[in-house]
Amino acid sequence: MKQDITLIATAAMGLESVVAQEVKNLGYDPRIENGSVFFNAPVTAIPRCNLWLRTADRVKILVGQFEATTFDDLFEATKALPWERYISEDGAFPVQGKSVKSQLHSVPDCQAIVKKSIAERLKLKYGLASRMPENGPLYKVEVALLKDTASLTLDTSGAGLHKRGYRVGQGDAPLKETMAAALVLLTNWKPDFPLIDPFCGSGTIPIEAALIGQNIAPGFNREFASEGWNLIGSSKWDQAFQEAENLANYDQKLSITGSDIDHNMVSIANKNAMEAGLSDLISWKQMQVRDLSIKENNGYVITNPPYGERIGDKKKVGDLYQAFGHVMQQHPSWSVYVLTAFDEFEARYGQKPTKKRKLFNGFIRTDYYQYFGKKIN
Known part of the structure; x- marks a missing residue:
């Protein structure tokens, strides 16, 4: 056969x-x-x-x-x-x-x-x-x-693969775990570099980045429909789980921070990270983006900020992006990656992207704006 x-x-x-x-x-x-x-x-x-x-x-x-x-x-x-x-x-x-x-x-x-x-x-x-x-x-x-x-x-999967098993809470417009992982993988971020998400919501991007950074298999803490199939057999599943355990690099140090203006979302993000077993790897802060303090060089911002649907006021969203752009222009060594459907993003952020990629966040057409930092040796 x-x-x-x-x-x-x-x-x-x-x-x-x-x-x-x-x-x-x-x-x-x-x-x-x-x-x-x-x-x-x-x-x-x-x-x-x-x-x-x-x-x-x-x-x-x-x-x-x-x-x-x-x-x-x-x-x-x-x-x-x-x-x-x-x-x-x-x-x-x-x-x-x-x-x-x-x-x-x-x-x-x-x-x-x-x-x-x-x-x-x-x-x-x-x-x-x-x-x-x-x-x-x-x-x-x-x-x-x-x-x-x-x-x-x-x-063979059962529940969709975005259901990692760590999400105990979420906001009104949560980013799928699969999309969050893609946003990280579409950058050239490596775990040696600091990473910040200043609009972290329930923490999906920082959590997925931490899983990637320590090479932890995203499905390690969940079940799959085909685990009981004779076609595969329990021994092959055991081998796959053992391989995932062997390849995880739990000693990899990470500098990952998630912040949000909503203290309730910061609390939810922290609980999700705890459920994922990553509470010691990610720092969570409640703050406005204009108060973002960056002390290191050569870092990465990867974020999915409000589009306007979640706030309902286009001017407020525009002002938010303007403040965000003002902060990041003071840190030219940082690379910035932003997923948004806000049609005035470039104008309000104040800078044309190095690259732009069309993606769909659920059924919402979005653009992934990519600004490559000028690295400092």
Whole structure:
């Protein structure tokens, strides 16, 4: 039996190349499509990728892909796939679906047909006369139709990979952990340099930076849907967790600070850091951005300040950015990275960026402004 399988690391729009680089760093050969990174790998990649991918949304197995313009096509092609390789005899396999620009546009019908087809295949392979028991491990199946091409996948992650397990509190507009990690990875920050987030909110960027700085696997403190799958086996999961523990650099010293004007958010950020086991690595301060005190050279600011929706007053946001720009212009050795949807950011900050990258924070189109500091030796 062929050992390699095709995996898909799903990604937020604009982050595909970041996810692909992470996949490559794990030793696999990625191929990018819209919102997805495909790669062939042994089953050991499932626990490794779930544990290590900081910016991916989920890790899925591509079971099969084929053209389907009729329900008969969908049924027969689904039944021809080797579902018994993945789903155990007692496995529960709910089916989700979506259809875009396809003749088979009724998603409930597609779900029902795929469910019936998989069940018939599994009953035949396992020699069952009655219905599948479905009282064992969970295997979430998705049938996705795009322009009459059906893709059938299994979700190995369970809860989205942004759910690291440390968030005990959050504000009104929290930044996803996966996006926060991407903001750090899109810089050339190294753990030897100081890092500040002056609009830290619930602390996601400083916490993700600390995880990156000490090379701690982001999924180390959570569970995954595929941990109980026979396909992988508990020993491979144990090996992946042990690898993560061995590669963590808990002795790496860090200088990371998060500050916010709201003392309640600073308290929440501190609690989140404690839950992540990073309370000793990050300093938290309640202050306005105009009071930001920087004493070191060659540092990094990575931040996701209010856009205006959260404050509701465009002038206040503009004044906030103006004060922020005034502070940072006094520290030219610092590199500044700002994710915002505020359309007057450049004018109010007072400086054109070295680079700018379009990203989507949820469904909000944003720009990632990048100002490279002039390093002092």
